[in-house]
Amino acid sequence: MKRVTIKDLSKYLALSTSTISRAFVDDKHIHPETKRIVLEGAQKLGYRPNPMALSLKYGKSKNIGFVVPEMTTPFSSTVLRGVQNVLYPLGYRVIIMQSDENPEIERKNLLLLEEFNVDGIIINLCHETFNQATYQQVMEKGIPMVFFDRIPPRTLDVSKVLVNDNIKASLMVEHLISIGRKRIVHLKGPSSIRNAEERASGYRRILTKHQLFDPQLLVEPQGMLFQHGRDAAKELIEKNIAFDSIFAFTDTLAIGAMNYLLEQGYRIPEQIAIASFSGTEMATIVHPPLSNVQQPLVEMGETAATLVMEKINNAVAPCQSVTLDAKLIYRSSTLGNPV
Amino acid sequence: MKRVTIKDLSKYLALSTSTISRAFVDDKHIHPETKRIVLEGAQKLGYRPNPMALSLKYGKSKNIGFVVPEMTTPFSSTVLRGVQNVLYPLGYRVIIMQSDENPEIERKNLLLLEEFNVDGIIINLCHETFNQATYQQVMEKGIPMVFFDRIPPRTLDVSKVLVNDNIKASLMVEHLISIGRKRIVHLKGPSSIRNAEERASGYRRILTKHQLFDPQLLVEPQGMLFQHGRDAAKELIEKNIAFDSIFAFTDTLAIGAMNYLLEQGYRIPEQIAIASFSGTEMATIVHPPLSNVQQPLVEMGETAATLVMEKINNAVAPCQSVTLDAKLIYRSSTLGNPV
DNA sequence: CAAAGTTAAGGGAACGATCCCAAAGTAACT
């Protein structure tokens, strides 16, 4: 019950605490035989080092904060997997905070993490334009931050992990054109999110290039939930705006829209093809499965974790920006036949 | 940059550290005026107590482990929400571990959490029959555990949060019968999970009662993923076993099966009605949306967190078993018209 | 007015580990 400490071991083996400690930290100033004895004794008494003592001594909690807009879609949880892959073996713990797409909650989460004494923060913003002062403030307190997916404006010099949004969005739109679609709707994300602008800009560029652009087709839903995708589709139909395909900012918006259309009896993809940008498992559990731009989510998490560790191990390490490559996956929602 | 400690404050105000401390812990042995001065000084210097010092002193890390089979479906993340609701305001951190439905990983996760010095563990087992010795061992080290959803066999006296699986499964099957279905398939969960048996038993009881039971209709998929639900549906079709409805152990299995049937051109619910047991958001994002037994997930998390806190605050508190009430939600997958 | 009680504040040990510094022992070389 009672914790076995280095002192108990010291008494038991008639050795100083210094010597015991040396056996565990691979210090060279210890006789191999002594080390063996110590390790054996530790085994016997069931000694396990107390991480809290080190936390206090070195001012490191070995906690990393992971802040995301939500955890109900598989996006964040897949990235989390990558983060854990890297951090758990290093003895770091990961603490998750959900911001509910609400900048105010996001801000509170950051302050709470600071309170919790995390050594670093990996974050996917809810809206990029709101909490810049807070990010700055947190970093000034010596807590390194790494941003992924949604990153703050360039004015902030920070480490970040992103994908080539603009290009891949373009390619997906090209794909829709290649299967003969001419009235391509874009369900855009909020303007306060850079990726939303990037993807929309890719969309716009390609449509303009093919002389297919029509401002009526560029719609911005009220939010990022299924319901918002649904409402957007409904509005298009009710306004009698003709369209033969949809390219959505995220799987969530795409699925919301698709469900409305299916309910209304539209055939997907024959009448309306649907594609999105995300790469979550959700794209494969709906029927028909969604074509989308699949981001390397696990790798994003691993990269973000690696970047934050670099910052932790070297406070003056320069900020890095890593761009990962997203893949286009074609599924039934834009093709005639099931995969 | 440098942390402001109680000592800095002590020097700055020419007061002993004891007095400073007293101002923060609401000790009565301090003059109100002195207290005011201290709090003011703390504000000015930006003093914030260091939780790590307390962790060391009291041997409490203020970390709680949250172990789940997976985080990609919204089940666990919704429960997590409830857990966080309770624990974050109390200054407790939540550390998440994913077991991937693999008892070996689950075991490693538990040992890792022990290493991480958590004060308590909230867990949803992957399979109930494998790691009992480990659970016992962890609890003997003084780390309280609370189980939810999938709980260990009765031989282990532990705190747990569950729902009335058997009854609600029965009611859902009754519902299928009430809409005229006679050939009701059950996609059962693995026998190593008690809930699976409970729900299957409810199913069996009702079918038997109505003299509709046919062992051919009780199938156990190879696993718990979408793919497994899909494969199970495929096998039924290929074996030419007639059925007009499915009641699945989880949303995941139900959706997997439904997608296969939709691909094959079956009409849901006209030809085959589908219902499940879970209560995740997934049931509402597929088309048609699924009827299911909706568990109060957030409340489950809150209850589990409350139970674990009771155990932490009082090591000899008796184990409690809380049964929450699940609700039946009828959606288009068992009714003719969309909701 | 002295003894006892009350109130406010200070001193210092404790939590568990690491690591700097010192000390003792041994080996090697002039």
Next chain:
DNA sequence: AGTTACTTTGGGATCGTTCCCTTAACTTTG
């Protein structure tokens, strides 16, 4: 034999807080 160098071990400060134990000043009471 004496100096130097190296190896191995021990002592004790340190991290930031709380809390037990004193101490000092002031108040009450017979």
